[in-house]
Amino acid sequence: MYEDKTADNIQTDLLGNITDDYDKTIGYSTYDLLKSFAIEESDIYKAISSAIDMIDVDNLTGADLEKYVYQRKGLQRKVGSFASTNLTVNGTGTVKAGALFETSAGLQFACIEDTVISGSGTIPVQALEIGSSYNTPANTITEIPATIQGIISCTNLSTVTNGYDGESDDKLRGRYYDMLRNPITSNNKYAFEAWAKEVTGVGNAKCFPTWQGANTVKVVIINSNMQIANQELIDEVQNHIDPKGVQDSNGNWSTWGTGLGEASIGSYCTVDTATGKAINISATINKDSNYTDEQIKQEITDAVNKYFAEIALDENNAYVSYARIANILFNADGIKDYSNLTINNGNSNISLSLTNDLCEIPVLGDVNLIDA
Known part of the structure; x- marks a missing residue:
């Protein structure tokens, strides 16, 4: 906004406001005194420009963006998650927590609890770093970088899909704009979509009101990689919005629609993923x-x-x-x-x-x- 307010331009304007009865050439007091003021005034304009930029959300990044959207809408950046899976190992021995396994590309996973293996068994492992880069196809975690006594081989029988990147500035800014453009009022459809998107790992959500009659709501989600969500993520969103609890022999759920999640009492929400x-x-x-x-x-x-x-x-x-x-x-x-x-x-x-x-x-x- 004030790009033209450089020290030289301000100096020129100031000199132009003084009558030519004074000597305004370089080296004389009029010029030199105004030059000092022009430098200081230029810094003031820079500060004003910076302050103006700080109230425009499109100019903000990182911690400044987080502070802005939290103060105005209570939004918080979603942190990423560690990819995890159960690894099948063969051999006889104890796999200690912290033991490493990796893909041929060098993506490392650590065992998260001591597990005794006799012949064959499974161990829970988690990626060493947060992010979707650790999502890997089945049968790719096959390397044991450091010898584990008695353990011969390993593999992941299932595709790893639950590693998610932390929310980017653009995604966080997008959720902020969603709340401005689609205001949440009581239990409206935008509320259900916003609640779903609050959960780490959710990339987008779509709400279908009264999908099976009055007071029923369906929320369809996809993961933050913009792909089909797994059951773990579906369950997490379900519990966040409207936990169903335990199902009895008649098919009734113990807490569904009782307001124990974000949704109000009487709203029966079903969470699913896209096809x-x-x-x-x-x-x-x-x-x-x-x-x-x-x-x-x-x-x-x-x-x-x-x-x-x-x-x-x-x-x-x-x-x-x-x-x-x-x-x-x-x-x-x-x-x-x-x-x-x-x-x-x-x-x-x-x-x-x-x-x-x-x-x-x-x-x-x-x-x-x-x-x-």
Whole structure:
């Protein structure tokens, strides 16, 4: 706002306000005295500009952003979480808490409690660092970097999916804007969506009021990687909003709808996750010989997944755009040109259902790149 208020510009303005009856050249007292004042005044304008920036949430980052949104809306940044899983180990011996296991890429997991193994068994392990980078496919945690007496081998039989990155500035700012644009009043739909998004690991949420009649609410969530949530995260959000408690022999829940969570008494909330809609891509490409097939396919995969994350549970983008996929291929390193692009065997947009019966997010299926 005050970029033009430099010391030199202020000095020029000040000199212009003094009659030419005075000598205003460099070295004379009029010039030198005003120069000193201009320097100080420039610093004042810098401070004013900085103060103005501090009341614009779009200019804030880190701790300043956290302080701003907390003071105004009570929002707190969601911390990330450690990926964890049960590791199957073979051998006979004791695996101590802290014993390390890792993937071939060097992602390390530590045992979190002493476990005696006889022949074969499972141990609980947790990533050494917070974040989604520790989410890894099944059968990839197979290395034992330091010998554990009696233990021969290890593997994770299931995919690891519960590692989440800490909330970024953009995500936190987005939740702040959501609260401004969609005010929470009592038990309205925006309240349920906000409550879901408060939980670490939730990336987006959509609320369906009266989905099974009066006083029933369905909340569909996806994880912070903008993918289908696992049961652990679903249960965590359920307990945060409206814990169901224990089910009796007649199918009734002990605490459901009783107001023990964020939802008020009489609101029966059911939390679920989205359904993945497979999106298969096929195209004929003219390759750049400087790139391998694997490199090209990986670049396309990464770009498409990034695009899918942008539109997951977005009412304004409830379709996979044929043009966006085409643009990804057009701009990909390693592809000189392409033709015969199809998504799900067609050349049109793919709609995504966002209803309480079927709430879909796009999931990348096959990527078939054929040499021209």
